[in-house]
Amino acid sequence: xxxxxSESNCLGTTxxxxxxxxxxxxxxxxxxxxxxxxxxxxxxxxxxxxPLFRLPIFALVCLSPFLTDSRTIFPEPQPLPRxxxxxxxxxxxxxxxxNGAALxxxxxxxxxxxxxxxxxxxxxxxxxxxxxEALRSIQKQADNVKIIAVGYMLTETGSIPIMGxxxxxxxxxxxxxxxxxxxxxxxLSGDGEVKPGQLGxxxxxxYYGSTFMGYAPDTKGKEKWVxxxxxxxxxxxxxxxxxxxxxxxxxDNNNGLVEHxxxxxxxxxxxxxxxxxxxxxxx
Numbered sequence: 158x159x160x161x162x163s164e165s166n167c168l169g170t171t172x173x174x175x176x177x178x179x180x181x182x183x184x185x186x187x188x189x190x191x192x193x194x195x196x197x198x199x200x201x202x203x204x205x206x207x208p209l210f211r212l213p214i215f216a217l218v219c220l221s222p223f224l225t226d227s228r229t230i231f232p233e234p235q236p237l238p239r240x241x242x243x244x245x246x247x248x249x250x251x252x253x254x255x256n257g258a259a260l261x262x263x264x265x266x267x268x269x270x271x272x273x274x275x276x277x278x279x280x281x282x283x284x285x286x287x288x289x290e291a292l293r294s295i296q297k298q299a300d301n302v303k304i305i306a307v308g309y310m311l312t313e314t315g316s317i318p319i320m321g322x323x324x325x326x327x328x329x330x331x332x333x334x335x336x337x338x339x340x341x342x343x344x345l346s347g348d349g350e351v352k353p354g355q356l357g358x359x360x361x362x363x364y365y366g367s368t369f370m371g372y373a374p375d376t377k378g379k380e381k382w383v384x385x386x387x388x389x390x391x392x393x394x395x396x397x398x399x400x401x402x403x404x405x406x407x408x409d410n411n412n413g414l415v416e417h418x419x420x421x422x423x424x425x426x427x428x429x430x431x432x433x434x435x436x437x438x439x440x
Contacts, residue, residue, distance in 0.1 A: 176373035179212070179315045183364050186337060187213075187316030188220040190364070192227075194320050194335040195281055195306055197252060199226040204250035206232070206241050206259055207283065213310040213317050214283070218254065242272050249276045256284045257291060264294040275301060283308045283317065287327035307331055309397070311361055313369060313383040314338070318361050319397055326396075333395045337364050341382065342391055345406075351391070358403060359389040 191213075197203065205218045209231070218229045232244040241263065244250065253274070255263065260282060267274065278301050287307060295302055309319035309331045319340065321332025334340045342357025344350075351357035360382045363369045371378030388406065390398045 177313055178370035178373065178376035178378075179313075180367060180370065183367050184216050184315045185220065185224070186364050187314055187318075188216045189224050190335055190337040191217050191308075191317045191320070192221050192225050195252075195308075196279065197221050197225050197227050201225075201227045201252055202230060202248050202250045203227060203252040203254060204230045204232065204241065204245050204248070204277075206253065206255040206263065211310060212312050212315050214254070216315050217317065242267060242270070242274075245274055245276060251276055252279045252281065253277050254281050254283070257282050257287055261291050261294070264291070268294070268297075273300065277301065278303050280305050281308055282306070282327075283310055289328055292327065309399075311383065311385060313385075314361060314363055316364070321396070330392075330396045330398050332397065334361070338362055340391070340395065340397060342389060343384075345388070345403075353393045354390055356388055356390060356400060359385045359387045359397065359399070361385055 203218065203221065205214070207214050209215045209218070218231065221227050222229055228248075230244050230248050230250055232240045245253070260280070266272075280295065280302055282305070287305070292305075295305060305323065305327070307321045307325065307327055307330075308317040310317050311319075316338075318334055318338035319332050320335050321327060321330055325332050339362035341360045341362070342351035342355075343360055344357055362382050369378055369380045369383050370376045371380070386403055388400045388403055390400060392398075
């Protein structure tokens with residue numbers, strides 16, 4: 158099975174469009190692994206507030222009903238469906254699939270309209286770390302939420318191979334590899350081992366028992382690991398923190414790494430600043 162890959166991962170970084178070869182085995186087992194890890198079970202109803210053009214989302218919301226006897230509600234084909242609250246209320250949706258940016262806006266709308274998501278018990282956020290403000294809003298407006306998880310999408314696996322649960326620091330980490338997948342950090346330069354807390358290039362192993370077939374026209378690949386293009390840290394428990402994309406790395410004149418993400422994170426703490434991006438200009 159071949160899908161158009163216009164974004165290589167889930168954290169806002171983009172790559173050149175590519176055709177990626179993915180097997181039915183990888184899609185089905187990947188969707189099953191995600192549904193199991195997140196706890197999607199029989200008779201649950203999932204409301205999807207994300208567009209289906211991302212393959213990991215498509216696989217999860219379209220295959221879960223067949224794999225678990227659950228039900229998927231897709232209010233509208235847009236990131237912020239206007240009828241989301243009505244759909245959640247009408248179908249008593251217990252699970253909400255969205256992302257951090259959309260959730261913040263949805264919670265503001267629900268607060269203005271004085272709507273509470275009483276039936277929602279689980280929220281899965283894809284593509285973002287979760288702000289402390291969003292966590293407080295969830296607790297305030299969705300009283301029954303028991304599980305909040307974050308997930309890292311990867312088109313090359315057709316799934317969400319990394320997920321965080323209630324034990325994860327959502328403001329920093331994206332979680333650990335779920336059953337069926339593995340993660341590994343490769344040194345930024347040269348060989349060697351990346352120790353816990355150090356920076357490295359994130360690699361994800363495709364679903365057990367399969368290989369990454371590659372990008373068209375060469376779809377006979379035998380590699381088991383996919384290079385995500387992200388620079389990350391891993392703690393001693395295997396939890397991953399995405400720091401930046403390797404294309405955004407900045408080195409000074411002495412070939413020293415400039416940790417620009419620390420500057421961005423510090424400046425972003427101000428309520429007066431809406432967004433920060435450090436850029437390098439040659440002189």
